[in-house]
Amino acid sequence: xxxxxxxxxxxxxxxxxxxxxxxxxxxxxxxxxxxxxxxxxxxxxxxxxxxxxxxxxxxxxxxxxxxxxxxxxxxxxxxxxxxxxxxxxxxxxxxxxxxxxxxxxxxxxxxxxxxxxxxxxxxxxxxxxxxxxxxxxxxxxxxxxxxxxxxxxxxxxxxxxxxxxxxxxxxxxxxxxxxxxxxxxxxxxxxxxxxxxxxxxxxxxxxxxxxxxxxxxxxxxxxxxxxxxxxxxxxxxxxxxxxxxxxxxxxxxxxxxxxxxxxxxxxxxxxxxxx
Ligand SMILES: [Zn+2]
Numbered sequence: 001x002x003x004x005x006x007x008x009x010x011x012x013x014x015x016x017x018x019x020x021x022x023x024x025x026x027x028x029x030x031x032x033x034x035x036x037x038x039x040x041x042x043x044x045x046x047x048x049x050x051x052x053x054x055x056x057x058x059x060x061x062x063x064x065x066x067x068x069x070x071x072x073x074x075x076x077x078x079x080x081x082x083x084x085x086x087x088x089x090x091x092x093x094x095x096x097x098x099x100x101x102x103x104x105x106x107x108x109x110x111x112x113x114x115x116x117x118x119x120x121x122x123x124x125x126x127x128x129x130x131x132x133x134x135x136x137x138x139x140x141x142x143x144x145x146x147x148x149x150x151x152x153x154x155x156x157x158x159x160x161x162x163x164x165x166x167x168x169x170x171x172x173x174x175x176x177x178x179x180x181x182x183x184x185x186x187x188x189x190x191x192x193x194x195x196x197x198x199x200x201x202x203x204x205x206x207x208x209x210x211x212x213x214x215x216x217x218x219x220x221x222x223x224x225x226x227x228x229x230x231x232x233x234x235x236x237x238x239x240x241x242x243x244x245x246x247x248x249x250x251x252x253x254x255x256x257x258x259x260x261x262x263x264x265x266x267x268x269x270x271x272x273x274x275x
Contacts, residue, residue, distance in 0.1 A: 002075045004135070004168025005211025005232060006222050007059050013225030014081055014104070015054040018063065022050045022099040030093040030108075033115050039094075042117050046071065046096070058131035058167030068120030072127075073106075079113030080223045081106055104225070131167040135204050140166075142201040149189040149197060156192060156200065157185035158259035169204060171261045172219075172239045173211060177203035178265065179238045184272040185258045185265055191273070210235060238264040 002010070026046040028039035049069065055062040063071040073079070086092050086105035094106040094115070106113075118126055132148065133140050148165040149156070159165050160174050169177065178185050180203035183196055192200070211217060216230035219240075223229065233240070237247055241264060242255040251268035 001059075001077050001170055002079075002216070002222055003059060003170035003173050003211070004056075004208050005173070005214075006216035006230065007056055007061060007075065007168070008212050009216040009224060009230060010075070010081055011054050011056045011061055013083070014061070017083055017102060017104060017225070018051045018054050018098070020051065021102070023047055023096055024099045025097040026094070027096075028094040028115070030111060032111050033093055033106075033108075033113060034117075037117075042115065043094075045069075045117055057127050057134060058163055059170070060127065060131065062123070062127075064123075068123075070118050070120075070123045072114075072116045072118060072123075074114045074116075075108075076110070076112035076114065078109040078111075078222075079106065080108070081225050082223065082227060083225050130163060132164045133166060135166045135168065136208060142198045145201045145204075146194065146197045149192060152189040154189055155186045155258050156183060156189045157261075157263060159189040160200070160204065161259060161261070166204060168208070171263075172217060172236070173204070173207045175239045175264050176207035176210075176237055179203070179270060180206055182269050184270045185256070185263050187273055238266060240264065 023046050026043040028034060028043045031039055033039060034042045049065040049067060051063055052066045053064045055064055061073040082105045085095055085103040089107055091107040091109045092105050093108050095103055097103045133144055149159055152159050157174050160169050181199035183200055211232045214230055214232035215224060217232035218229035219233060238253050241253045243252050246253055246266040246269060249268050251266055253264050254267045256263050
């Protein structure tokens with residue numbers, strides 16, 4: 001599933017194409033994309049809207065219109081935007097044609113992605129109910145993470161996968177962040193010492209920045225709007241690297257399950273320390 005670095009990369013690809021343009025024609029060919037709202041109704045509402053800005057919060061892409069309305073897109077497992085109409089793509093679920101003649105296709109193999117059109121007064125409240133603070137904002141500090149982890153008995157990995165703890169971290173970047181922090185993924189969140197919380201905070205930010213720098217990771221269906229692929233998977237420290245030597249100490253990376261998710265860590269650098 002695309003996480004913050006992948007969605008941010010998509011945002012950067014879409015912004016120059018969409019910003020300042022009006023949606024001339026919109027076709028939504030999949031009822032699952034907009035349900036329970038009729039896709040034809042959403043398409044009709046979108047037509048004529050002028051894009052002010054393409055934003056992101058956590059894993060949500062936010063197409064903000066001059067009218068104050070916003071289209072919230074969640075790519076889930078396999079959603080992707082591609083510049084161009086891509087009329088022959090069997091997985092195309094929607095196409096947006098712009099007033100300058102450009103087109104953007106939305107493809108989604110597994111069809112878990114969602115498009116939600118919100119009224120001006122609904123946008124921020126909706127996002128606040130779904131996601132916590134943006135980890136890469138200047139205003140985001142270790143104390144904010146500490147507040148969210150305090151008193152939680154869940155393993156730290158499960159706690160940071162919760163989108164209300166911090167926005168945009170998923171299975172990949174959680175493992176990468178905890179390796180950087182030298183914290184075992186099963187450590188109960190409430191048992192972390194303040195310096196460990198600070199290390200997790202720094203680990204999250206460093207792992208996400210490294211992902212953005214490489215334009216996200218391409219595993220399965222993730223694609224950049226220009227059709228290219230990200231390269232972050234080539235620099236993962238632990239994710240998907242079971243049996244390979246740890247970059248720091250050479251110990252083979254181990255795989256366990258945490259919160260039902262495959263979890264990779266270094267058994268030497270990330271020692272288990274219970275409550
Ligand atoms: Zn190690």
